[in-house]
Structure formats: structure tokens, C-alpha cells
Amino acid sequence: MGIIQLSLTDLSIAALLIVLVVIINLWQQLHLTKSLVISAVRTVLQLFAIGFILRSLFAHPKFIWVTVLALIMLLVASHEAIARQKKRFSGWWNYYFSFVALLIASFGIAIFTLKIIIGAHPWYEPQYAIPLLGMVIGNTMTSISLSLNQLTQTVWQQRSIIEQRLLLGQSAQKAVSDIWRDSIRIGMIPSINAMAVAGIVTLPGMMTGQILAGISPLEAVKYQIMIMFILTAASSFGIMLALWLSSKRLFDERQRLRLDRLLSKN
Amino acid sequence: MSKLQIDNLSFHTFGPFDLIVQPNQCIVISGTSGAGKSLLLRAIADLDPHEGMLLLDNQNYLLFPPTEWRKEIGLLPAESQWWYETVEEHFTNIEPAWFAQLGFDLTILKRKVSGLSTGERQRLALLRLLINKPSVLLLDEITANLDSENTVRIEKLIHTYKQQYQAAIIWVSHNAQQIKRIADKHFVLKDNLLTPAR
Numbered sequence: 001m002g003i004i005q006l007s008l009t010d011l012s013i014a015a016l017l018i019v020l021v022v023i024i025n026l027w028q029q030l031h032l033t034k035s036l037v038i039s040a041v042r043t044v045l046q047l048f049a050i051g052f053i054l055r056s057l058f059a060h061p062k063f064i065w066v067t068v069l070a071l072i073m074l075l076v077a078s079h080e081a082i083a084r085q086k087k088r089f090s091g092w093w094n095y096y097f098s099f100v101a102l103l104i105a106s107f108g109i110a111i112f113t114l115k116i117i118i119g120a121h122p123w124y125e126p127q128y129a130i131p132l133l134g135m136v137i138g139n140t141m142t143s144i145s146l147s148l149n150q151l152t153q154t155v156w157q158q159r160s161i162i163e164q165r166l167l168l169g170q171s172a173q174k175a176v177s178d179i180w181r182d183s184i185r186i187g188m189i190p191s192i193n194a195m196a197v198a199g200i201v202t203l204p205g206m207m208t209g210q211i212l213a214g215i216s217p218l219e220a221v222k223y224q225i226m227i228m229f230i231l232t233a234a235s236s237f238g239i240m241l242a243l244w245l246s247s248k249r250l251f252d253e254r255q256r257l258r259l260d261r262l263l264s265k266n
Numbered sequence: 267m268s269k270l271q272i273d274n275l276s277f278h279t280f281g282p283f284d285l286i287v288q289p290n291q292c293i294v295i296s297g298t299s300g301a302g303k304s305l306l307l308r309a310i311a312d313l314d315p316h317e318g319m320l321l322l323d324n325q326n327y328l329l330f331p332p333t334e335w336r337k338e339i340g341l342l343p344a345e346s347q348w349w350y351e352t353v354e355e356h357f358t359n360i361e362p363a364w365f366a367q368l369g370f371d372l373t374i375l376k377r378k379v380s381g382l383s384t385g386e387r388q389r390l391a392l393l394r395l396l397i398n399k400p401s402v403l404l405l406d407e408i409t410a411n412l413d414s415e416n417t418v419r420i421e422k423l424i425h426t427y428k429q430q431y432q433a434a435i436i437w438v439s440h441n442a443q444q445i446k447r448i449a450d451k452h453f454v455l456k457d458n459l460l461t462p463a464r
Contacts, residue, residue: 163313164347169337169398178349254312255332 003214015040057126066124070107070133077141078102084145087152087262089249097245098144105238106137113230135206135227136234139191143235144242147187151243152262154179155250162257172251180243187239191232198228268323268401270310270339270434275318277309278302282318283460285453287402287434292424294437294445296463297455303438304343306455307404310436311341322401340400344407346391348379353390359397367423368393369416385412392420396427403427405437409444421448 018040025033057065081098088094110133114123123129155162155176165175198204199221203211206227210220252258272285280302287293297303309316312327312335320327327335350356354375365372368389379387388408395403403424409417421444428435439445445452452463 158349160345161347161349164343165349166313166332167311167336167341167343168395169333171333252315256313256315 003212054126054130057130061122061124061126063122063124066126066129069130073134073137074099074102074106077106077137081141081145082148085149085152086265087149087156088265089152089246089261090263093249093261094148097148097242097249098141100245101144101238101242102137102140104241105234106133106140109230109234109237110136113226117226117230131206132227136231139231140234140238142190143187144238146190147183147239148242148246150186151179151183151246152250154182155257156259156262159257159259166255166257172255172257173247175257176247176250180247183243184236184239188232188236191228191235195228195232198224204228268338268432268434269321270402270436271319271321271324272310273319273321275306275309275316275320277305277314277316280305280458281316285436285460287436289432289434290428291450292428292435292437292448294439294449294452295455295460296438296440296445296452301455302458303455304406307341307406307436307438310402310404311336311339313341337398338400339402339404340395340398341404342392342395342406342408344410346387348387351378351380353377353379353382356390356394357397361393361396364393364396364423367426368419385416388412389416389420392423399431401431401433403433403435403437405435405439407438407440409439409441417444424448 018036022033022036025031025036053069057069078095078099081102082088082094085094089097110129111123113132113136114120114125114129118128118132120128158179162175162179166172194202194204204224204227207220207224210223211217249261250258268289270285270287272283274282274284276282283306285293295303295306305314308314310320312320312332322330322335322338330338348356352375356379357375360372360375362372365374370389370393374386374390382390388411392408405424409420412420424435424437425448427433437448439448453460454463
């Protein structure tokens, strides 16, 4: 099976659909026009940019450039993970928690997959390393973001209960144990849902891409199964790490709940 | 035998305060709202950051792990909080005689918290706190929402507990009749000063 190449005209026809959505937006006064147009333009620029970068990286695979690209992805994802939190830690703490959790969970899982499961040579072979890292970081970022949001919001809402539990002699860890469990659950739901409906409701993106590129469906399926397992593992480790670091910051050395360390958005 | 000593205690914009509560002594503190009474109790329970020294039987509070300190210093707030569905899930142990003294039979343990009145919750919160056998009780307007019958029941139970365990008690109250019944000493917290009431 060969691949049908898309021309610029093909892309322009797809872009016409976005123009149609913009017209409907203007007509209905939905006030989404600006963000819709900016996002669409960003999609084109960002994807073409990464396309050119990947093309030259694939032609000259160098460890240093793979590392630089991976770090940029990590920094952007660390910022995005906390960008829409309703309650956030003051100072750089939020950024630090998501950065450390993403670094350890995503890089750990991605390197393990490249070296042990795929066995690429060299293990940082950009054709495998970059797309894999991108998927792992993106997925883990969403999970961490959901979990941290749940943790900080619920702690804020249930501060009286937490303090009542502390007053009865419970440890800080015990006093937030229920909230902790809920936060993990919220962060894991997207991964578990994706695994549960894979192949029935949705054809996952990576598999779709491989099939469109002419790979045999069974080969695509094998890759997809591996990806879903490692995405779930990375999310899970990332969530635990981010929650653990944040919970430590929510209490001080005398196990006092320190909501003064949380700021509201705006 | 438990003596609570507060030296130079300050928190937020309040203090410094000095106070000694002897074993088997109940000190009542009253004062206008915003005077810092509740914050004083929170600081003693080490729930808020503070400066100064807290001593229990001459032992520095920092020698106690925070969980142990809060078991020794039992703070009961004006409004109780519950997090499990039924009453019994909140109790690690029970003292049936205390339940009877507050007018409960043990079937209350099977009840759902959501079906309890404010007064029932408050009385149960006291029983839940006493399970830890605290050496010091910090009571923050705990009978403000109770009828007179249950107010007297609580006062009697706390009096019994105070004598039995030689507990030191700080009780924040505004009720003049109640203060007469329970206070061994009465202080007024006003303008950042704890002064003996006349």
C-alpha cells in the first residue's frame, strides 16, 4: 500500500472548514473567533516548524539535539500542566512540581521503552525517541494537571475537615488520604477510558497515523498496545510524584495545613 | 496531672500572651469577636504558625511529634466536621458511660451523620475528642448552638473528665450563667491583653 501525498491545495480545502466555523462563530457571536484563528495559525506554524526540525534531525541524528528538543518539550509541558490550575502554589513551586514529575516519569518511561522494549539503535534514534517522548509527555502532562487541580481545589474546599482530622491526632498524610485517592483517580480516568474503548469507539491517533502511512494494521496494533501501556504507566507515576511533592508543600514541618502557600487564579 | 504553660505566645498580629493552666483547672476566656480567642486556641494546638513557647508538664511542645501534641491538646471547635458516612466510622474506640452521660444510647453509632442535628453532632464531636484522653481541653464556644439541657450535660461531663484525668481546660464562652458554673478563673481578651475579669 502506498501513501497518498497531501498537496497544499488539499490542506487549503481542510482550512476552508475552519473558515466556515469562524463564519458561524461570527454569526452566532460566540466570541471564540480570535482564539480559534490564533489556534489554527499556531497549529500550522508549530507543525511545519517541527516537521522541518524533525526532517533535519532524522537526517543527522545527534544525541545533543534530541536532548535539546526533549528539554524544550518538557519545559513547555511543565508550564502547560499548571497553566489552567484554579489554585496554585505561590512562587515557582507549581512549575517545579510538574517539571520534576514530568521529567522523572516521562523520561524514565520513554528511555526504558526505547532501550528495553523497542531496542532502537542508537536508543535515542530520533524517529522513535521524539514521537514517543511527545506522546508520553503530552499524556502525563494532562494527567498531572487534572490531579493537581483536584488536589489543591479539594484541599481548599475541605480545609475545615482536614484541620479537624489533624486536631484528632491524625498525620497530615492520613488527613488528606481520601483527597489523595480521588486526585489519583481523576488523573487516571483519561488513560483508563482510552484503554477501555481502544479499537471499539476510537482508533487511537498513532495507530491511525501508521495505517494511513501504509503500515500493516496488525503491526500498527502492536505499537498501539505498547504505547497505551506505557502512557498509562507514565501517567500513573507522574501523578503520584506530583501529588507527593505537592502534598509535602501543603503542610509544614509541624504538619500544619498551609493554605497561605496557595494562590487563587487572578 | 497536666499543667499547660504558655510563654510569650504570639501569632498573626496577636500576642504576646502568657498563661498557666493548672491540672484540674478550668480557665474561661471571653471577649468580643475578632479579639483572637479562636486563633489563640489554634496556636496552642499548633494548628497555625506561632512564636513563643508552649509547655505541657514543663516539656517543650517541640519535643512532641505534632500528632502526639494534638492528641494531648484536644481542641474542639464551635462547628464539628465529619467525613465518613456513619457515626461509628469516626470512632476508634468508645466509652459507653460518656455516651449515656450525654443522653445517647449506642444505637447512635449506626446512624448516618447527614441525619444528625447540629446539637447531636456537637455532642458526638466531644465524645470523639475525649477518646484520645487529652491532657488539655481547648473548647471554643462548644455549647453556643445547644439547648440548656444539653449544655448542662456537656458541662457535667467535662467537669467529671477534668477531675478524673486532672485535665487543664481553656474554655471560650460568652454565656455569663455558664461562666459562673464552670470557671475556676475568668479572663477577658481585649486589645491584645488577657486580663482577669471583674
